[in-house]
Amino acid sequence: MSEARGAEFAKWSNEDGTGAGARGEILGRVRAALSDKGYAAQRATAASAAPAPGAPSPTPAQPAVPRRSPLSGSERLELFAERVADYRAIVERCAAAGLEEAVRRAVALADSVLVAPGLPLDIPGARVDDGLTASALDIVDAVVTTAAVAIAETGTIVLDHGSGQGRRAITLVPDRHVCIVRADQVVDDVPDALERLDPRRPLTWISGPSATSDIELTRVEGVHGPRHLHVILVG
Amino acid sequence: MTHTFVGMPPFPAAAREALANTQLRHNLAHATAVIRAKRAAVVGEVEDWEGLRRAGAAAKERALLDLETNLLRLEEELTSRGATVHWARDAEEANAIVVGLAQRHGVDEVVKVKSMVTQEIGLNDALVDAGILPWETDLAELIVQLGDDLPSHILVPAIHRNRAEIREIFLRQMAQAGRPAPALLTDEPAALAEAARLHLREKFMRASFAVSGANFAVAQTGTLVVVESEGNGRMCLTLPEVLVSVVGIEKVVADWSDLDPLLRLLPRSSTGERMNPYTSMWSGVTPGDGPQEVHVVLLDNGRTRALADEVGRQALRCIRCSACLNTCPVYERTGGHAYGSVYPGPIGAILNPLMRGPGDPQTDSLPYASSLCGACFEVCPVRIDIPEVLVHLRSRVVDGHRGDRLPTPEAVAMRAASWAFADASRLGLVERASGLSGTVLGRLSRSVLPGGRASAGRLAGPATAWTGARDLPAPPRESFRQWWARTDGGRDE
Ligand code: SF4
Numbered sequence: 001m002s003e004a005r006g007a008e009f010a011k012w013s014n015e016d017g018t019g020a021g022a023r024g025e026i027l028g029r030v031r032a033a034l035s036d037k038g039y040a041a042q043r044a045t046a047a048s049a050a051p052a053p054g055a056p057s058p059t060p061a062q063p064a065v066p067r068r069s070p071l072s073g074s075e076r077l078e079l080f081a082e083r084v085a086d087y088r089a090i091v092e093r094c095a096a097a098g099l100e101e102a103v104r105r106a107v108a109l110a111d112s113v114l115v116a117p118g119l120p121l122d123i124p125g126a127r128v129d130d131g132l133t134a135s136a137l138d139i140v141d142a143v144v145t146t147a148a149v150a151i152a153e154t155g156t157i158v159l160d161h162g163s164g165q166g167r168r169a170i171t172l173v174p175d176r177h178v179c180i181v182r183a184d185q186v187v188d189d190v191p192d193a194l195e196r197l198d199p200r201r202p203l204t205w206i207s208g209p210s211a212t213s214d215i216e217l218t219r220v221e222g223v224h225g226p227r228h229l230h231v232i233l234v235g
Numbered sequence: 236m237t238h239t240f241v242g243m244p245p246f247p248a249a250a251r252e253a254l255a256n257t258q259l260r261h262n263l264a265h266a267t268a269v270i271r272a273k274r275a276a277v278v279g280e281v282e283d284w285e286g287l288r289r290a291g292a293a294a295k296e297r298a299l300l301d302l303e304t305n306l307l308r309l310e311e312e313l314t315s316r317g318a319t320v321h322w323a324r325d326a327e328e329a330n331a332i333v334v335g336l337a338q339r340h341g342v343d344e345v346v347k348v349k350s351m352v353t354q355e356i357g358l359n360d361a362l363v364d365a366g367i368l369p370w371e372t373d374l375a376e377l378i379v380q381l382g383d384d385l386p387s388h389i390l391v392p393a394i395h396r397n398r399a400e401i402r403e404i405f406l407r408q409m410a411q412a413g414r415p416a417p418a419l420l421t422d423e424p425a426a427l428a429e430a431a432r433l434h435l436r437e438k439f440m441r442a443s444f445a446v447s448g449a450n451f452a453v454a455q456t457g458t459l460v461v462v463e464s465e466g467n468g469r470m471c472l473t474l475p476e477v478l479v480s481v482v483g484i485e486k487v488v489a490d491w492s493d494l495d496p497l498l499r500l501l502p503r504s505s506t507g508e509r510m511n512p513y514t515s516m517w518s519g520v521t522p523g524d525g526p527q528e529v530h531v532v533l534l535d536n537g538r539t540r541a542l543a544d545e546v547g548r549q550a551l552r553c554i555r556c557s558a559c560l561n562t563c564p565v566y567e568r569t570g571g572h573a574y575g576s577v578y579p580g581p582i583g584a585i586l587n588p589l590m591r592g593p594g595d596p597q598t599d600s601l602p603y604a605s606s607l608c609g610a611c612f613e614v615c616p617v618r619i620d621i622p623e624v625l626v627h628l629r630s631r632v633v634d635g636h637r638g639d640r641l642p643t644p645e646a647v648a649m650r651a652a653s654w655a656f657a658d659a660s661r662l663g664l665v666e667r668a669s670g671l672s673g674t675v676l677g678r679l680s681r682s683v684l685p686g687g688r689a690s691a692g693r694l695a696g697p698a699t700a701w702t703g704a705r706d707l708p709a710p711p712r713e714s715f716r717q718w719w720a721r722t723d724g725g726r727d728e
Contacts, residue, residue, distance in 0.1 A: 022321075022322040022323060022324045022328060023322040025324055026306075026324060026484065026533070026535045026539065027303050027306065027307075029535065029539035029542075029543075030302045030303045030306070030484070030539055030542065031303055032539075032543065033539045033542035033548075034300070034302065034303075034542065034543075036545055064286075064290070065286075065495055065496050066282065066283035066286035066287055066290065068281075068282055069282065083509065086509075087512070131523075134439070134440050134474050135440050138436070138440060151510075153509065154509040154510035155509065155510070156510045161521075167523060167524035167525070168469070168472075168473040168515075168524055168525055169474060169524075169525075172466065172469050172470065172473055172474075173474075189499075190495050190498050190499050191492070191495040194491060194492060194494060194495055195492075199455075199458050199491045199516070199518065200316070200456060200457075200458075200518050201518075201521075202515075202516065202517045202518075202521050202524060202525060203514075203515070203517075204469065204513065204514070204515055204516075205510070205513065205514035205515075205516075206512070206513060207508070207509070207510040207511065207512050207513075208512050209512070210464070210465050210512055210513065211464050211465070211512050212374045212428055212464055212465045213391070213464065213506055214373070214374040214375035214378070214391050214393060214465075215374070215398055215401060215424040215427055215428070216262070216265065216266055216269075216397060216398060216424065217266045217269045217270050217391065217394070218269075218424050220424045220425050220428045222425075222428065222429075222432070223374065223428050223431065223432055223464075223466055223467070224372075224432055224435065224436075224439070224465050224466035224469075224470055225465065225466025225469060225470075225512070225513060226466075
């Protein structure tokens with residue numbers, strides 16, 4: 001970096017200790033901006049108790065967030081399957097005993113199959129991810145993982161990239177993603193999913209194969225992410 | 236200073252030009268009609284959409300109410316999770332931070348996730364000036380970048396381009412930026428998307444430095460959220476070693492649970508889907524997964540100015556869904572470029588003046604780029620009362636001319652308008668009244684507009700800037716609301 005640029009950067013970067021100028025000024029502007037009467041009164045009610053670290057903020061008269069009417073167990077699984085299929089993903093249901101067979105069928109046409117470490121399944125010929133580079137992942141045909149949570153209302157699967165799911169890149173670069181979802185992982189709607197997820201883990205919410213509507217707002221499946229999403233719902 | 240399209244004329248002049256471009260009007264009318272129908276279908280599925288809107292507005296409002304606390308919490312959480320937090324007062328500072336980081340890593344290119352805020356600050360120009368190539372990876376952004384064009388919509392920046400034009404741009408320009416388009420490229424959307432996939436693939440595979448924005452930043456957990464469709468976002472957020480996210484300070488929400496109303500509201504309002512294909516969430520650095528060096532630049536650039544405006548601050552709740560653009564009769568006819576900013580449409584008409592302050596003729600003209608029909612408020616998932624803010628900003632423009640000896644016609648009209656909008660039930664009354672005065676003005680008018688409508692002539696005083704470029708029609712006999720109801724917003728006319 002040139003010397004002038006370096007000095008410029010140092011002036012603004014927190015790491016170099018001097019970004020504090022900008023920080024202090026922005027926070028001061030925020031305080032000044034909110035100093036009018038109406039807001040000050042609302043703030044006084046809101047700030048009666050300072051939140052403990054990690055605890056939710058105090059709530060000034062929050063309206064309740066409406067939820068969808070609860071689904072029964074079978075309705076939930078049916079709705080999930082229907083909504084996943086709406087995105088033109090493949091979705092199939094099987095009993096626990098049939099899972100291995102279903103996964104084998106799903107990857108039957110793939111020359112190379114990758115699985116996440118910790119996947120509780122035996123897939124003949126599959127390679128367990130050990131940190132493949134992006135280019136190596138680019139020639140993998142299919143990847144098989146589990147999921148963390150699934151949402152019926154929106155047909156979404158959520159990965160938290162724990163055991164059985166692998167780091168984020170392996171479910172991104174290969175063209176076919178086979179994702180195993182257990183029936184007890186399916187929840188009604190978004191708020192139920194948020195309650196089950198750990199916000200400190202990286203999370204990937206997946207609703208169908210990658211798609212774009214950028215050309216005349218016509219939906220086209222298959223851009224940069226996997227063009228084929230195959231969800232196997234077990235139980 | 237907020238980035239404006241250089242040399243852009245004030246809205247009225249730009250709009251008149253855009254109106255003459257029939258291809259653009261056709262593309263836009265088609266696209267917005269498609270998306271309005273999709274939105275209506277998925278919004279109709281939600282049992283209590285109105286309750287959800289209220290919850291979404293409350294979540295954002297609560298975050299803004301305690302913005303200082305939330306920003307400090309966000310900073311603390313991010314830092315404890317291994318991210319480096321930077322603060323930027325304006326565009327120049329933010330650009331210097333990003334450029335400085337890129338230079339420190341010695342990269343000569345960066346991959347970019349679509350982000351309004353990096354357009355707002357003109358980051359691409361700053362990178363190019365430093366000899367660093369910024370690659371836009373969102374399909375619509377790529378179309379805009381390759382076409383050496385300007386974005387015209389929040390969600391689909393190339394909404395003004397049809398498939399034939401996109402094919403032309405790809406065939407002509409892709410080769411200069413990397414992998415050329417296939418020689419036999421057709422104008423099928425699937426073929427065009429495939430060409431983009433192949434073109435960008437090599438860039439993703441070698442990228443080491445990425446720049447993103449964020450849709451939400453959760454103070455409680457230090458989580459950043461990026462909502463997208465194509466997977467280009469995931470590529471940028473996952474494969475490179477270094478990730479810099481530029482985040483406007485209004486993107487912060489207090490708690491993890493606040494994501495609930497917002498993640499249900501955004502995709503339905505935006506692309507008309509129950510959920511967008513991909514949403515990525517991350518909190519600082521995850522060892523062994525994704526970028527191992529993570530920076531977050533918290534940007535002001537006029538947001539605190541908007542926050543200080545008691546009426547206008549609600550605009551900071553905006554989650555950039557673009558529903559207000561898609562429903563706006565003015566936007567549908569003029570397109571996004573006429574607004575001269577990366578934030579076009581109804582939200583742009585209030586956000587730009589709020590963030591930049593009064594004084595610039597281009598910005599000052601924006602609050603007049605509306606018929607105050609209220610359709611934008613109806614669809615806004617976080618209940619921003621855009622008409623209320625428009626009226627407020629018009630009076631601010633007029634206030635800038637207090638020295639004038641007589642109240643200008645516009646000032647009188649606007650004061651009446653703000654009286655009308657202060658209470659919705661008064662609006663019908665005023666419309667009937669103005670329909671009446673329209674018949675009077677119609678008889679007194681000095682000229683006739685093309686199409687035979689009477690013109691009220693040009694106004695004096697500060698309104699000249701507006702009427703100078705646009706003949707002010709006399710108030711019509713039929714009110715806008717009546718006309719809207721009769722013609723479905725002009726679409727049946
Ligand atoms: S103002 Fe409301 S409708 Fe318009 S883009 Fe923002 S959130 Fe969406």
